[in-house]
Amino acid sequence: MPSKPLILIANDDGIHAPGLAALVRSASQLGDVFVVAPDKGQSGMGHAITINSTLRVEQLHLFGEAITAYSCSGTPVDCVKMAINKLLPRRPDLCISGINHGANHSINVIYSGTMSAAMEGAIEGVPSIGFSLLDYQQEADFRTAEKIATTICTDILQKGLPKGVCLNVNIPKGEPGIVKGIKVCRQSRGTWIEELDERTDPSGRKYYWLTGRFQDFEPDATDTDVYALANQYASVVPVQFDLTAHAHLPALQHLEQLP
Numbered sequence: 664m665p666s667k668p669l670i671l672i673a674n675d676d677g678i679h680a681p682g683l684a685a686l687v688r689s690a691s692q693l694g695d696v697f698v699v700a701p702d703k704g705q706s707g708m709g710h711a712i713t714i715n716s717t718l719r720v721e722q723l724h725l726f727g728e729a730i731t732a733y734s735c736s737g738t739p740v741d742c743v744k745m746a747i748n749k750l751l752p753r754r755p756d757l758c759i760s761g762i763n764h765g766a767n768h769s770i771n772v773i774y775s776g777t778m779s780a781a782m783e784g785a786i787e788g789v790p791s792i793g794f795s796l797l798d799y800q801q802e803a804d805f806r807t808a809e810k811i812a813t814t815i816c817t818d819i820l821q822k823g824l825p826k827g828v829c830l831n832v833n834i835p836k837g838e839p840g841i842v843k844g845i846k847v848c849r850q851s852r853g854t855w856i857e858e859l860d861e862r863t864d865p866s867g868r869k870y871y872w873l874t875g876r877f878q879d880f881e882p883d884a885t886d887t888d889v890y891a892l893a894n895q896y897a898s899v900v901p902v903q904f905d906l907t908a909h910a911h912l913p914a915l916q917h918l919e920q921l922p
Contacts, residue, residue: 770855830902
């Protein structure tokens with residue numbers, strides 16, 4: 664049996680993102696780290712995979728001699744597939760993604776490349792976690808997020824996760840000490856109120872920039888990730904890739920009797 668856990672790390676902000684370096688520092692305390700991350704930013708890619716073009720990988724030495732790291736020309740999900748099926752010396756004991764620059768709470772989990780990488784790890788049967796910090800700035804302070812990542816990863820390496828479930832972890836921004844603790848909670852119901860900002864380029868052609876604001880449908884709920892984060896707690900939401908609305912199956916059984 665290997666003496667150290669093998670920890671796969673991916674992200675969606677790219678191989679050079681400060682949040683990735685922070686997660687590498689955190690995971691390096693717990694086992695052997697292997698990084699496969701996109702060669703450029705892939706935010707908002709969701710669970711996209713590359714099927715109509717080639718994938719390329721390049722080994723880089725960004726995190727010291729002890730850590731193997733590759734950049735990949737594909738999506739975050741491509742990175743996990745490439746790692747598990749081609750690059751890793753054995754199956755990882757843990758797959759972690761992040762630390763994302765910006766929130767992945769509520770409906771954001773659907774769009775998130777960070778969480779899709781973690782979800783792909785879960786699909787492969789590997790205990791998986793996605794980490795996000797509520798700070799979009801490149802110079803964000805990741806010290807608290809690193810500490811929380813180490814704590815949660817240690818627990819999951821010891822206890823595992825249910826089959827088909829991964830964790831979506833979001834951490835409030837701020838200096839060490841600002842986070843009150845960890846809350847296990849559910850995903851808040853919300854959506855993005857979106858606009859396509861129409862602009863004109865120097866040649867007179869129109870182009871569009873997607874903008875928007877998040878709207879929480881449950882502002883009074885106290886058991887959601889949005890509430891936990893607003894009250895300076897790190898939120899932990901168990902996420903599954905089975906999208907079946909099981910509770911509503913009985914109400915649709917009559918469809919089987921239609922002519």
